[in-house]
Amino acid sequence: MIGNLSSVSGYLLTVLVIAVLIVATHQIRLGRLQTIMDELPCQLERAALLYSERLLVIDRPFELFGRVDQVWAREGGQLIVADTKTREVIRYYYSDRLQLTGYAFLLKNHPETRARSIASYGFLRIPQGRKAIYIKVPLLSERAYRDHLQHHRALTLGTARPRPATSPLICRGCGHVNRCPVSLINPQ
Numbered sequence: 001m002i003g004n005l006s007s008v009s010g011y012l013l014t015v016l017v018i019a020v021l022i023v024a025t026h027q028i029r030l031g032r033l034q035t036i037m038d039e040l041p042c043q044l045e046r047a048a049l050l051y052s053e054r055l056l057v058i059d060r061p062f063e064l065f066g067r068v069d070q071v072w073a074r075e076g077g078q079l080i081v082a083d084t085k086t087r088e089v090i091r092y093y094y095s096d097r098l099q100l101t102g103y104a105f106l107l108k109n110h111p112e113t114r115a116r117s118i119a120s121y122g123f124l125r126i127p128q129g130r131k132a133i134y135i136k137v138p139l140l141s142e143r144a145y146r147d148h149l150q151h152h153r154a155l156t157l158g159t160a161r162p163r164p165a166t167s168p169l170i171c172r173g174c175g176h177v178n179r180c181p182v183s184l185i186n187p188q
């Protein structure tokens, strides 16, 4: 019995150690467990960090929530959103524009920040070794963002068909390619 218990606790300890290592590795990649120098872009040089990892919830014009990594306040009061990503390639994708636009939309409609000006761009913060670099990302228009949300809801309800991707390269890495009716490539 004691033997069984010790082998179970040994197993649990191993699982726990692996889980801690995975979390720690992820935190290190995000630059949260090491001294990391942020190479701030000129737009953020004299800005103050207003929110860090802040949950924003709104119920108007519709219910929406999101946890924004960073919101910076420039000297003149304008707010800029930023999101930390770990990736090898220093670039942004459409999904990043969508995510940052969502945060800006939340700020625009949140009681604490709705009176503030929100920049029409945001930043991706990408840790690279001991420094983090910021790349500027143009936000989508509010109309394009609302259109995306509406389409997403219709897809969830099954009342809309997926729109084709803008490039076959995107379809090549897509997990839905075998059942997608509008794929731009022939599934193998």
Ligand code: SF4
Pocket: 162, 163, 164, 165, 170, 171, 172, 174, 175, 176, 177, 180, 181, 182, 183, 184
């Ligand atoms: S396969 Fe279909 S769902 Fe996947 S990216 Fe291409 S168009 Fe979009």
